[in-house]
Amino acid sequence: MAEKTILRALNGEVLPTPPVWMMRQAGRYLPEYRATRAQAGDFLSLCYNPELAAEVTLQPIRRYGFDAAILFADILLLPQALGADLWFVTGEGPRLSTTTTPADFAKLKTKDDIHDTLAPIYETVGILSRELPNETTLIGFAGAPWTVATYMIAGQGTKDQGPAHALKSQDRETFSKIIDLLTVSTIEYLSKQVEAGAEVVKLFDSWAGSLKGDDFQDFAVEPTRKIIAELKARFPQLPVIAFPREAGEGYIGFHEKTGADCVALDNSITPEWGAANVQIAGCVQGNLAPHHMVTGGQALVDETRHVVEAFKNGPHIFNLGHGITPDADPENVALMVETIRNG
Numbered sequence: 001m002a003e004k005t006i007l008r009a010l011n012g013e014v015l016p017t018p019p020v021w022m023m024r025q026a027g028r029y030l031p032e033y034r035a036t037r038a039q040a041g042d043f044l045s046l047c048y049n050p051e052l053a054a055e056v057t058l059q060p061i062r063r064y065g066f067d068a069a070i071l072f073a074d075i076l077l078l079p080q081a082l083g084a085d086l087w088f089v090t091g092e093g094p095r096l097s098t099t100t101t102p103a104d105f106a107k108l109k110t111k112d113d114i115h116d117t118l119a120p121i122y123e124t125v126g127i128l129s130r131e132l133p134n135e136t137t138l139i140g141f142a143g144a145p146w147t148v149a150t151y152m153i154a155g156q157g158t159k160d161q162g163p164a165h166a167l168k169s170q171d172r173e174t175f176s177k178i179i180d181l182l183t184v185s186t187i188e189y190l191s192k193q194v195e196a197g198a199e200v201v202k203l204f205d206s207w208a209g210s211l212k213g214d215d216f217q218d219f220a221v222e223p224t225r226k227i228i229a230e231l232k233a234r235f236p237q238l239p240v241i242a243f244p245r246e247a248g249e250g251y252i253g254f255h256e257k258t259g260a261d262c263v264a265l266d267n268s269i270t271p272e273w274g275a276a277n278v279q280i281a282g283c284v285q286g287n288l289a290p291h292h293m294v295t296g297g298q299a300l301v302d303e304t305r306h307v308v309e310a311f312k313n314g315p316h317i318f319n320l321g322h323g324i325t326p327d328a329d330p331e332n333v334a335l336m337v338e339t340i341r342n343g
């Protein structure tokens with residue numbers, strides 16, 4: 001039987017205390033992260049510097065003793081490896097060269113040509129698998145194809161993913177080709193992470209909630225199912241976490257439809273709803289609202305206890321419902337961890 005708490009929960013075990021980690025746990029709310037990022041120069045230079053990327057991954061483990069470390073990288077490194085230009089505008093977010101026409105698509109590389117660009121990421125994974133404490137699980141990740149496609153098509157983050165929805169209806173062929181290229185490339189990218197030492201992988205589908213009806217099946221469920229099926233063919237023991245953020249009713253049956261071992265829940269659903277409708281099918285991860293890491297106090301303690309209590313009868317990994325924000329207070333994170341572990 002697996003020893004590490006995260007692997008035990010992913011294997012379906014119900015633990016007396018849920019293991020815990022946080023999305024974006026290595027991030028700007030930590031002064032030591034800001035210092036290392038300044039040393040690297042900027043965010044992308046940090047992602048591609050294996051020593052420093054490993055250092056920021058380890059910082060929250062040292063501070064809080066989280067049960068898992070997530071590789072420090074970004075979901076947009078894959079489109080960059082496929083040939084898109086990528087840069088970050090401070091205070092605004094990512095920008096990419098757009099892929100919207102057959103000619104744009106034809107310029108992209110193939111799934112077999114991504115590894116030169118991504119080699120430093122695999123090196124970071126290798127360093128982490130050697131340096132992490134024995135009890136800490138190493139999580140690799142990628143964006144799910146739909147979410148990554150929304151950025152490639154719009155060239156930036158969008159509120160409603162309008163440009164991706166438009167391409168989907170106006171040039172279905174090009175849109176589908178982008179999704180398919182991302183699907184096969186993600187399989188190769190995650191396989192290399194696993195070979196380098198990732199013990200679990202997570203697929204971030206941050207914009208799954210904007211896919212409705214058949215689109216949710218075709219572009220959130222199906223690419224995720226294909227990626228998981230091929231990864232499990234290659235690595236039969238590999239646990240996979242899927243995060244179809246704001247899927248709502250779409251969360252129901254997501255384990256069975258995709259083969260995910262764990263489904264991560266966001267804050268748009270209550271823990272009770274998640275337990276009754278999603279955890280019945282397997283492990284869930286979540287779902288404390290990230291604002292508690294800013295506001296703290298008794299509400300943080302009460303809500304942390306509420307989440308633990310609601311999920312206590314099934315396999316559960318404690319996490320936030322989305323990434324911790326830069327304005328969070330590191331003391332509040334300590335209070336959350338203390339509350340989970342000591343009641």
Ligand SMILES: Cc1c2[nH]c(c1CCC(=O)O)Cc1[nH]c(c(CCC(=O)O)c1C)Cc1[nH]c(c(CCC(=O)O)c1C)Cc1[nH]c(c(C)c1CCC(=O)O)C2
Binds near residue numbers: 073074323
């Ligand atoms: C949509 C998306 C992106 N990146 C990611 C998603 C999906 C999850 C989600 O919905 O949050 C995922 C991601 N981004 C990052 C990680 C590393 C692992 C982790 O800490 O969870 C992961 C898993 C680091 C990061 N990725 C980014 C930062 C902040 C960069 C900085 O230091 O300035 C970090 C730590 C930048 C980023 N990267 C992206 C955006 C939109 C931004 C800008 C927004 C922001 O500033 O928070 C794309």
